[in-house]
Every structure is written in structure tokens, then in C-alpha cells.
Amino acid sequence: MFVLWPNGIRHDNVLLFVTDATPYMVKAGRILQSLYFKMIHLTCLAHGIHRVAESIREKFKKVDKLISRVKQVFLKAPSRVLVFKSEAPAIPLPPEPILTRWGTWIMAASYCCKYYKDIRRVLLSINSEDAISVKEAQQLIQDPNMEANLVYIHSNFGFIPEYITKLETQYISLSEALSAVKYVQNKLNDCEGEIGVVVFQKFNNVLEKNCGFKTILNISKILSGQESSMEGLPDDLTGDDITYFKYAPITSTDVERSFSRYKTLLVDNRRSFNFENIKKSLVVQCNTLEGI
Template identity: 40%
Template sequence: MQKSEGVDETTDSCGRYIAHALIGVLEEATPGRSYLFASKKLEKANNLTITRFVQDSLTNFFLPDAITGEKFILFLSDAAPYMVKAGQNLKNFYSDMLHVTCLAHGINRVAECTREEFPLVNDMITFVKKVFLKAPIRIQLYKEKCPNISIPPQPVVTRWSTWLDAVMFYADNYETVKSVIDDLTDSSSSALMSSKKLFKNPQIKKDLIFLKTNYFFVSTTITKLEKSYASLTESVALINQFESDCKKICGVTGSLFRKKMESVIQNNTDFHILQNIAKMFAGANTINVPDIKTSIICKYKYAPITSVDVERSFSVFKHGQETKFPSGKL
């Protein structure tokens, strides 16, 4: 029975390093499910502590049986350098293991370079967020004027694609939001005054149009990748389509976007193996067969290429801290 494992690390509200490990069974007939089987506070986050965490967790999980190389065939993580190094360390113990860095993480890193290239749009989103943050009277005025439109989204940098989601909202509702901002009159609010000034800048509208028409597919792709139980063929097809869509973006920013995506894929070396495996599953005959046992290759039919389940486990963990442990004590 072959296993896949997803591992990630976060910092909790007390500044402690917390590592989670999820494990799942790779079946040929049906998609598997992942389960959180280890959570541990680390003294520091580096490749050695992560390697030790994975090894100790697997040893305890499989006791009294020994862990053979064929039992652990897929390791998922983000692309942090110490995680990449931890994957290299683990390959010394598990010769059949592939290490794939999360493709949803990767696409989000690509999207982040877009935010950096459009500072005016970023400033507008930031200041409008502040205008309505903890401002019930302004929110009420907004709802009265725009009863059928939601409050402008408040993107969070650590949440995938939320900035581009906000861009799409403003592109669809630019004039409406502008009219609300223009009607607000609190001159003591620096966020409001900055928002008014930005909405008068014609470049904002041009940037929003460019972003909406060229980058609409990013959030959609991340959402589809977050879907559970997809086959490897389906997931790889999404990445291939994303790369194809990247090539259609014009201008200097499009070139930067494409280069960033190329870097994400090129540095994810074992993903290329899964791409070839997916092609075999789809019936392609013009590819090199990976030097992996046939019985193991078949187990990758429903192999995940994202670590979204680990991210969700952290969300539950942090939510538990906020609601059950207000003092920050576990």
C-alpha cells in the first residue's frame, strides 16, 4: 500500500513553529483522502527539523512495522528552500519517493509578481480596504447606495489569489465604488483622501482593464487546483492550460509573468515526472517512460499536486487557537 504525505510549517499566534503532516493512500481505482496524523512544535524551521519530523512521524505511524521505500512514494510541500532540501534528505531513505512542491503555491507566487507591477491598483485596494475596515456607518452608506453589490473585498496576502479576486471586483464595479468614495466626506481620514485621489487617476482604470482581460484565469485555476479528488491527468491539464494562457499575456508585465511561471515549473523537478506519467495515462506514446516500477507508476493515477489540505489543517488549527485558546496556550 503506497502512501503520499503533505508537510508544511507555520508560525502560530505565539510565534512558535508548528509543523503538520498529512498522510493518504494512493489507490488506482479511486481518489484517496488525506488525514492529519502528526502535529508538532519545532524549535526552529529548517531542513533538518523537517526531515526529523517526517521520519519520526512515519516511524510512529507504522509501528511495529518497518517503513520500506515502496510505502512512501510522494512527498508534497511548499517551495521554501529548506523544504526542498528536506525532500532531498528524505529521498536518501525512500528511493521511490517523488517530491513535488505545491503548484497552487507556485501559481500564487506568480500572481504576487503581478501585484508588484501594478502599485497604483495595489494602493487603491489597500486604501479602500482601510476606508471600510471597522467603519459600520460607511458600510451602511455603501449598502444603501449599492444594495446588490458586496462590500469591496479585503485581500489577505497569505491567502491565495485574494488580491487578483479584488482586482476583478474593482474592474466590474469601478464606477460604483468610485461614486461611493466620492460621496464620503470625512476629511480627517487619510485613507479616504488617498482613495479619492487615486480614483481620479486615469491610469487606475487602464490598469484594471488590462488586469481583468489578461489575468482572469489565475484565480479560476487556483480554485480548480484546490478541488479534492481530481485525477493526475486533470490536474496536470490545468497546469498545462495555465502555462498556455500565460503565453497570451502581452507587454512587459506579461513577459515577467511568463518567466516567473517558467521558473516555478523548472525548479519543481519531480513534477516533470508526474507530467510524463499523466501523458502516459492519457495514451501518449512519444514520451520517455520514467525509471520507476510499473506497479508504482499506476499508483499515481490520483496523485495530488497541491498541499491545500495541509493549509486547511493550519486554518483549523489557528481558528481553534482564536476560539478555544484565547490566551494562546495549547
């Protein structure tokens, strides 16, 4: 904070603190709120939706194993990729989901659902003795319940990656971002079956544990004219402060973007870049309207 305000920290200017939902960050938010009385602590909602997607993955162990094995079969295997392209030239190569990249597992499940018969044909055309991953993938793809499980995931949860991406968009208004969260909540509420109920409960638990979500929701309603009362907001928060929330972020993805900017700026071949120019370049990069 002393970097922003070298002549003294302006405690009243700190209005929003967005972090992930790890226990130590939740605890840090509570402590900081005793120093910054106007500050609202919000945990990243895109990450919260990803946690819901992770709960879906945990319910489908065999699907998870199939996605993992299909990834292994074609990862760094040019000969098998050639087989895939010759057997199924009209479809894209299988995605390579990474668990720490939000929503990619659901995308991979949707891919397997859309192209199930093509993937099955390709896998069965590969020699099972090539690798253990090939043999296991062939066994899983022939499971009689596999396709039905993929259909359930795609039809009920296939929309999740799109809305995670929407929440990650820069310069999105608060009302638009919260509308996306509300849409996800409504869609999950419509899911049928025991798993659908469990996933919806998980989503509601994520929102309930997000201590600043209700406050941000009230602020959005005030900004859009749906609410005329200031009740439920921090006592120190003024009407002028609320106007600054029109484009308030509800995700922490800009922090991740800053890492790539720093990496671009501080590359090894910059040997005559003085501190003053680094500062100016960083200001330009962090305020540009286009991603770098």
C-alpha cells in the same frame, strides 16, 4: 513514519512528497530522496501560481495601494458600509484580500475593474476628513491611469483565482489537475505587453524550479496513454507504483485542511475523550468525502 509503520518503515511505499517551494523544503526533499529511492519531490503548484500572481501585484504599485486603501475604508466601519449600500445597493461590498490567501488580490482587482464607477462614486461621497485612508483612496481612484490598469489585470489575469481554486479541489485526478496548469500556462502565453511577457517568464521559471514536475507530467502521460516509454522516471519506480498516481495531489492544501480538522477534534471542551476514540474520530474525519 514510525506512526504509520511501527514495525519498520516501508521505504518503497513512499512515492510522493508535496511541499511548498521554500529553500529549506527543497533541500529537505533532496535529503529524503536519498532515503526513499522511489520518492518524487513536487512543490505545490497552486502556491506556484500564487507566486506568479504576487509578481503581477508587484508590477502595479498604485493598484495595490488602491485595493489596500479601499479595504481599510470599509473595514470595521459600519457607517461607511451603510453609505456604500445606499449609494451602490446593487453591487457586493468590496472584498478583503489577504496576501497569504492565494489569488485574493487578483479577485479584488477584478472586482474594482467591474464596479469601478460605482466604487468611485461611493468613495467621493465620503468625507475626506474622516480618515487618511479615505483621502488616499479618493486620490488613487481619480488617477487617470487607474481604470486602464485594472482593465489590463482583469482581462489578462482575472482567470487565475478560478484555477487556483480548481487545483485546491479534493479528489481531482492527476490528468485534470495538470490540464488546469497547462491552461494557465497557455493563457499567460497569450498575454500581450511587457508585463505579460515578464509574468509568463515567471510562470515558466516556477515550473523549471519544480524538480518533480517533469516526472509527474511523464507519469500522467503514461496513465492517459499519451506516452508508452518509462524513460525519465526514477529507476526504482515500477509500473505498479505508477498506477497509484492516478489521483496524486499536486498541491499541499490538504495539509491546511488537516489543521482545521485537528482544531475541531481537539477543542477545549473535550474533557473525556480518550486516546482510542480520538484516533477513531480522526480516521473518520480524514477519510470522509465531504469537508468538515
